[in-house]
Amino acid sequence: AADTIKEVRLGGDIKEVTGLRQTYKARTVILATGAAHRPIGCQGEKIYQGRGVSYCATCDAGFFEDLDVYVVGGGDSAVQEALYLTKFAKNVTIIHRRDALRAVGSLQERAFANKKIHFFWDSVVDEIGGEDVVQWMLVRNTKTGETRKIEASAEDGLFGIFGFIGLVPTTQLFEGQIDMENGYILTDEDMKTNVAGVWATGDMRKKSLRQVVTAAADGAIAAMQVDAYLTEKNHEVYSG
Numbered sequence: 677a678a679d680t681i682k683e684v685r686l687g688g689d690i691k692e693v694t695g696l697r698q699t700y701k702a703r704t705v706i707l708a709t710g711a712a713h714r715p716i717g718c719q720g721e722k723i724y725q726g727r728g729v730s731y732c733a734t735c736d737a738g739f740f741e742d743l744d745v746y747v748v749g750g751g752d753s754a755v756q757e758a759l760y761l762t763k764f765a766k767n768v769t770i771i772h773r774r775d776a777l778r779a780v781g782s783l784q785e786r787a788f789a790n791k792k793i794h795f796f797w798d799s800v801v802d803e804i805g806g807e808d809v810v811q812w813m814l815v816r817n818t819k820t821g822e823t824r825k826i827e828a829s830a831e832d833g834l835f836g837i838f839g840f841i842g843l844v845p846t847t848q849l850f851e852g853q854i855d856m857e858n859g860y861i862l863t864d865e866d867m868k869t870n871v872a873g874v875w876a877t878g879d880m881r882k883k884s885l886r887q888v889v890t891a892a893a894d895g896a897i898a899a900m901q902v903d904a905y906l907t908e909k910n911h912e913v914y915s916g
Contacts, residue, residue, distance in 0.1 A: 686853045686874050703909065704873045704902045707854075707861065708895065709846040711879035711886070716748050716839040718813075720804035728810025729837050733757040734887065737764040740836040744828070746771055746813070747838045748801060754840035755779040755787050761838065762792040769794040771801060773818055801837070809834040845880045857882055867898040875901060 679695030686705060693700045713731040715721055721729055730736040737760060745765040747758045750772035756779075761768045770777075770787070775797045777784050787793050796815060802823065803814040811834055812827045828835045845859045855862045855870040860882040867875040877894035879886045 681849065684849050684853070686850070686871050689873070691873060704905060705875070706867075706895070706898045706902060707850065707869075707874065707876040707880060708878050708891075709849070709880050711843040711845040711860075713839060714841040714844055716801055716837070716841065718801045718803055721839075724804050724806065724810050724837075727808065728806065728834055729804065729839070731839050733760045733838055736836070736838075737761050740765050742766050743832050743835055744769070745836040745838065746801075746826075747840060748772075749840035749842075750774060750777045750779065751840070751842070752779045752783060753842070755783040757838060757840050758793055759783070759786055759790065762790055765792070765836070767794060768792055769796060771796045771799050771815065773800050774798065804837060806834065810837055811835075813837065843879065843886070847880050865897075866901050867894055868901065873905065 677697065679697045681693055681695045683694040685692040689703060691702050691705045693705065741764045743765055744767050745761050746769045747754055748771045750770065754770065755777060758768050758770050770793065798817055798819045799815050800818060801813055802816050804810055805812050812825055814823050814825055816823045847856060847859055847861055850861065853871065854874065861869060861876040861880055863869055863876050863881050867877055869876050875898040877898050878891035
């Protein structure tokens, strides 16, 4: 049966994982708690997820071919995804709450040189709306307080909004027990953490690409590593 885990003890030969139902004990643990996209934080955002609001350009860019697309954010991931979206979208507008991007210089240069990319500086999205899909949004200038309504053209009927404000790894349970960097668990290429008998997979670990295909690969690698680890431990027991 499913359970909600509230506490873990990962040190020692036997790991303890405590849930609402019971405490589980094992010699090995694979962590796969993932990460959540930091929300844009505007009214209507949850309602239109999957209906114009997205957090993954490589997943959903194809749905917005020859349409206008807006990217919320100004860091490396936002600019990288904006550049990727130009392969599909008619125009890509980066909405950033500051008056300068935070992305590295090389990405900024590529973005400024791309004729498809435009900018709303000092701006935030306050509200998203539409009938069944995203058809309008309210964008507020943080310096002047002026709000303007951005609407999809009658010909298009919708536009896309991609949020790239960052990811929040779900790793709070493991703080102080496993080595991390900015909340992401550190592993080697075999998904091993610094704690013997513990592996981490997917979006929760430090990695260059967070996609379903890479998470599945992580899981396959970790499973094989666990099998090898337990086989070796059993051999040690039987051989004395």
